[in-house]
Amino acid sequence: MNHQIDRKRFERAYRYMLTARILDERLAQLYRGGNVYGGVFLGKGQEALSVSVGISLDKGDVFAPLIRDGAGRLAFGETILDALRNCLGSPLGPMRARDGNVHRGKPREGYIPMISHLGANISVVNGALMAKRMKGETKQIGAACIGDGATSTGAFHEALNQAAIEKLPLLLVIANNQYAYSTPTSAQFACKELSLKAQGYGVSTHDVDGTDLKACMTTLEKAAALARAGEGPQLIVAELLRLCGHGEHDDAQYISPKIKASKVGRDCMDEARNTLLKEYQYPEKELDQWTTETTDEINQAIRQVQQEGGPDPFTHNWKALATRELCEPLGSSTL
């Protein structure tokens, strides 16, 4: 096997994956304990692809992650504290308790917060890239992450075509995790491969095994380099399996045991750990030490966020416009 990925870079990617996985596990525990408002949505099984996207981006690039991109978010610069604050409703979080769980970002830093309407953020990244071009910033690229389900939306097709026409440096990353909530791919699309959808728009495509961290990193680095070199949008399709429910409320009984037992059902964390041990010759003790350190760091952050408390509805700034004087009077009766 060739060593295209530098040892330290692979380690860095793995540690983001590890952090995302432990964070997910702790959030699931908090959810089951009734300590989370709303839902909890995990990225189990998608960490290798996600981190490869985040790690391929530089400061100044644009990133629109989706539900299962905890690892990519960390690699793009999100802190554990910000992730937890958003999931636990802290007013100190990036969305200040106005939005929760995976709906978080920092637009000023190129980190676009997702809305729940799938495919909707692809054109937002396109627009950011068009703006950068108009401002003379030509070094930056953007990435938008979606799942197989979003490839059925009009927003996906409009935005992919728009990126192709404008020759934008966009990475459009599809995690084909085999199910959109409970709907299998057989009920989602009839083409043989999702990459065919991009070919119709004149967009270059890359297929990759989403359970293989090294393959994901290699593919995303290549696609990012092409986009940066002015080769236009790049569509990446990764085959993998969501190793959890859509959210923690979902026991995912619909996932076929056959798929689970297949190559696509492998856990990318186990695979990456094996690569570290066998190929890069890391001692097992060192990997276990990372797990312990990361768990401690996350537990400490959870304690901190839980002490921060929630927002105060009475002092909250209930203004939906930046132009405050144009806000309508509040709707609820003051009589």
Added chain:
Amino acid sequence: MSITYLEAIREAQAYLLRNDPSVYIYGQDVGAFGGAFKATKNLAKEFPGRVIDAPISEDAMVGSAVGAAIEGMRPIIEMQFADFSTVGFNQVVNQAATLFWRTEVPCPLTLRLPSGGTSGGGPFHSQCLESIYARFPGLIVCTPATVEDAYSMLIESVMLNDPVIFCEHKYLYFHLKADSLPQEALPIGKARIAREGRDMTIVTYSAMLHECLEAAAEMAQDGAEIEVVDLRTVKPIDTDTIIASVARTGRLLCVAEEWPWGGVNAEVISRVVAEGFNLLDAPPQRINAKDTPIPYHPDLWSVHRPTAQSIVATARQLLRN
């Protein structure tokens, strides 16, 4: 020299492009062709790279404007017809309208909607969608009725740090002329008394202003003094100006070209009843288009929407109450 409502919109965009490098225009056929109505005529030539043809992808047009606004730009998105903005609706109401609330990052974009009926327009080139958008927090909705407002309010809209739905009326594009562009103007959010009177207040906006003024002129021949309030902005609504007018007249008639269910008329009446019930000498009335899709044939269309004649009929009835 005279300038039309449409030319005022073009001049406002030229002014913005000339004075602010963050402004650009994106829409179908807006480039070399100059737009379906020629609202961007010659602008692509004068401002290369900043007046950009879009594919027929309203969702992506608006979505990209949100991304550009995040990057500090001030996009103007021209919808070819207001009717087609429903295809980009999700990006307007869920992305643009919520961005500031979610992130405290402003979303300065202007969506130009060529709105309203013209003879022969039919069901899909005639709609007035201002109330649909006004329903959502995080949006400002402008409905200019004059050449001067078309110019000044468009410039102000683009300079605001919020998403603005700019409902420009196609019927006024060529019909309405002014001698010159304004040097100063009322700000967005303020209504204007378009005609003073003491017997009744008519609250209206956009193309219906002119039907109402015609109705008021006709009723003046019978000695009735009708006050006409031009809202100019339907979100926010200038409630103070409306209530002050009703306090003077004691009667309220609301006139809008949009469909009757809910909407600006219902909102104005609701506010006047809630905040100024004791000012009313008679139950407030409203006139809207009929609650059907907009008909194609001019003979059907002419009775589908409110006209000076139907306004006069309702106003006379209201004066007798």
